Amino acid sequence: MHDFPWHTKRVAVVGLGLMGGSLAMALKPHVDTLYAVDIDPRTRALARERGIAHVVSGNPEEVLPHADIIILATPVQSIVEMVHALPHWVRHPVQVLDVGSTKQAVCQALAQLPPRFDPIGGHPIAGKEVSGLTHADPGLFRGAPFVFTPLPRTTARARRMAESLAHLLGARPVWLEDPAAHDRYLAYTSHVAYLLSLAMTLATPDEASPFIGPGFRSVARLAGSSPRMMRDILATNQAAVLEALDHVLAEMEHLRALLAEATPDAWEAVFREGQARWRALGQE
Amino acid sequence: MHDFPWHTKRVAVVGLGLMGGSLAMALKPHVDTLYAVDIDPRTRALARERGIAHVVSGNPEEVLPHADIIILATPVQSIVEMVHALPHWVRHPVQVLDVGSTKQAVCQALAQLPPRFDPIGGHPIAGKEVSGLTHADPGLFRGAPFVFTPLPRTTARARRMAESLAHLLGARPVWLEDPAAHDRYLAYTSHVAYLLSLAMTLATPDEASPFIGPGFRSVARLAGSSPRMMRDILATNQAAVLEALDHVLAEMEHLRALLAEATPDAWEAVFREGQARWRALGQE
Numbered sequence: 001m002h003d004f005p006w007h008t009k010r011v012a013v014v015g016l017g018l019m020g021g022s023l024a025m026a027l028k029p030h031v032d033t034l035y036a037v038d039i040d041p042r043t044r045a046l047a048r049e050r051g052i053a054h055v056v057s058g059n060p061e062e063v064l065p066h067a068d069i070i071i072l073a074t075p076v077q078s079i080v081e082m083v084h085a086l087p088h089w090v091r092h093p094v095q096v097l098d099v100g101s102t103k104q105a106v107c108q109a110l111a112q113l114p115p116r117f118d119p120i121g122g123h124p125i126a127g128k129e130v131s132g133l134t135h136a137d138p139g140l141f142r143g144a145p146f147v148f149t150p151l152p153r154t155t156a157r158a159r160r161m162a163e164s165l166a167h168l169l170g171a172r173p174v175w176l177e178d179p180a181a182h183d184r185y186l187a188y189t190s191h192v193a194y195l196l197s198l199a200m201t202l203a204t205p206d207e208a209s210p211f212i213g214p215g216f217r218s219v220a221r222l223a224g225s226s227p228r229m230m231r232d233i234l235a236t237n238q239a240a241v242l243e244a245l246d247h248v249l250a251e252m253e254h255l256r257a258l259l260a261e262a263t264p265d266a267w268e269a270v271f272r273e274g275q276a277r278w279r280a281l282g283q284e
Numbered sequence: 285m286h287d288f289p290w291h292t293k294r295v296a297v298v299g300l301g302l303m304g305g306s307l308a309m310a311l312k313p314h315v316d317t318l319y320a321v322d323i324d325p326r327t328r329a330l331a332r333e334r335g336i337a338h339v340v341s342g343n344p345e346e347v348l349p350h351a352d353i354i355i356l357a358t359p360v361q362s363i364v365e366m367v368h369a370l371p372h373w374v375r376h377p378v379q380v381l382d383v384g385s386t387k388q389a390v391c392q393a394l395a396q397l398p399p400r401f402d403p404i405g406g407h408p409i410a411g412k413e414v415s416g417l418t419h420a421d422p423g424l425f426r427g428a429p430f431v432f433t434p435l436p437r438t439t440a441r442a443r444r445m446a447e448s449l450a451h452l453l454g455a456r457p458v459w460l461e462d463p464a465a466h467d468r469y470l471a472y473t474s475h476v477a478y479l480l481s482l483a484m485t486l487a488t489p490d491e492a493s494p495f496i497g498p499g500f501r502s503v504a505r506l507a508g509s510s511p512r513m514m515r516d517i518l519a520t521n522q523a524a525v526l527e528a529l530d531h532v533l534a535e536m537e538h539l540r541a542l543l544a545e546a547t548p549d550a551w552e553a554v555f556r557e558g559q560a561r562w563r564a565l566g567q568e
Binding site: 125126127128130144145147174182185186188189190192193194195196197198199200201202203204205206207208209210211212213214215216217218219220221222223224225227228230231232234235238241242244245246247248249250251252253255256259260264265267268270271272273274275277278279280281282283284 | 469501532
């Protein structure tokens with residue numbers, strides 16, 4: 001914060017879902033003016049009621065011309081569309097950060113912006129199984145990795161803004177030049193996790209529900225995620241998700257064969273290996 | 285508690301892992317004497333240091349003859365072995381409850397006990413991804429379902445004891461006469477969830493670890509479970525686990541085909557269905 005003059009900045013957050021709403025709430029006390037844009041009239045009404053922003057609007061053309069920094073926080077495919085529309089809406093120099101869950105498609109779009117834009121990709125790896133402004137929380141990003149994928153054209157100033165934003169949110173900045181690598185990693189650490197959760201939830205019969213405990217709850221949680229958000233994420237990361245999914249499916253087929261054929265001693269050895277990998281991934 | 289005279293009872297808990305340790309801690313203030321048995325000298329030392337029980341012993345033959353109620357809280361296959369040994373250790377009338385994670389194998393063993401034993405099967409659906417007495421917590425069972433699987437021979441007195449124990453722990457008693465049904469449901473709500481978690485953890489490359497957020501953490505959590513405990517659970521529920529696993533694998537293959545072939549609109553419809561099932565299972 002001390003390294004970036006947030007208090008002089010007019011910041012526009014576009015998309016007041018869980019992410020955008022949480023960002024707006026966290027940023028508002030630190031900036032000169034916070035503009036918030038959402039297409040949904042009920043979301044705007046709630047945003048006004050809760051004082052999420054200084055100005056709440058349904059029209060990007062109305063508020064984006066006043067912003068020094070634009071943060072795009074809608075589902076990924078809308079972000080891409082908005083990046084294409086930005087040059088028509090905004091005629092002045094401006095910094096642009098997106099917080100979409102996949103980075104390759106967005107960074108390709110950001111790269112095509114005219115020179116007056118100073119763009120950088122971002123992805124705070126935080127969230128909840130529930131979505132929408134109702135569940136927004138300025139503390140959502142605390143302790144979370146905030147990945148930044150700068151473009152070759154991204155300025156030192158935009159990098160400082162990004163780094164400072166992560167600190168302001170209590171997040172941990174993680175820099176990665178390659179948006180495709182981001183999407184490959186996230187296929188494992190997020191997108192396939194969602195698909196596993198979904199498959200288990202779809203397969204579980206109603207009669208089992210009195211026997212649900214913390215284990216099921218923990219794995220099933222992601223099945224509650226916004227279908228629209230997940231659709232955009234998977235649509236912009238299809239190849240990497242299929243590859244990661246095939247890898248996990250191969251592991252599952254291996255476990256299935258083991259359970260059907262090997263002895264419990266052999267199972268236990270694989271369970272130990274899994275426990276060791278869980279620890280190696282920093283999960284204990 | 286008011287309906288069962290815990291304060292007059294001498295209770296022995298066998299196995300001071302996460303479950304047994306948590307039970308001992310929760311019960312000790314309410315009973316006349318709490319005996320705790322564990323084969324591991326370090327666990328016994330920790331139990332003494334923490335005052336988990338009035339008497340801590342490594343030898344079931346030494347303490348079980350003094351108990352009015354015996355609670356078996358070791359991994360499932362050890363519970364079965366212990367049930368077989370009980371008639372040699374205990375010559376007086378006694379109530380026996382086990383808290384093993386599968387119920388069919390244990391209830392078969394309990395059914396064979398001589399008439400001086402009054403046995404009932406139980407399974408508190410609570411836990412953590414970490415195991416051992418170090419992580420024991422008397423609040424572990426609060427709000428959790430505590431499933432009881434009485435045998436045809438189980439007395440009204442043992443049922444009262446069980447019901448009252450659940451209330452004492454802050455758990456919600458769930459009665460189920462059929463231990464095979466318990467194991468079939470738990471295959472979905474617990475055992476397959478573990479296997480999914482394990483497969484994902486095993487498939488995830490080290491380089492992905494800086495990109496881990498709450499979603500992965502939540503699904504991967506179960507991979508930390510005790511390998512020995514999981515081995516016993518799966519060994520005593522192999523057929524039901526394979527059936528549930530095949531059901532989930534079929535859902536995953538279906539999702540895989542959908543992602544590879546259908547359009548994002550078709551994906552979104554399935555994601556909505558999964559979200560609706562997640563809600564129907566009481567998860568929102």
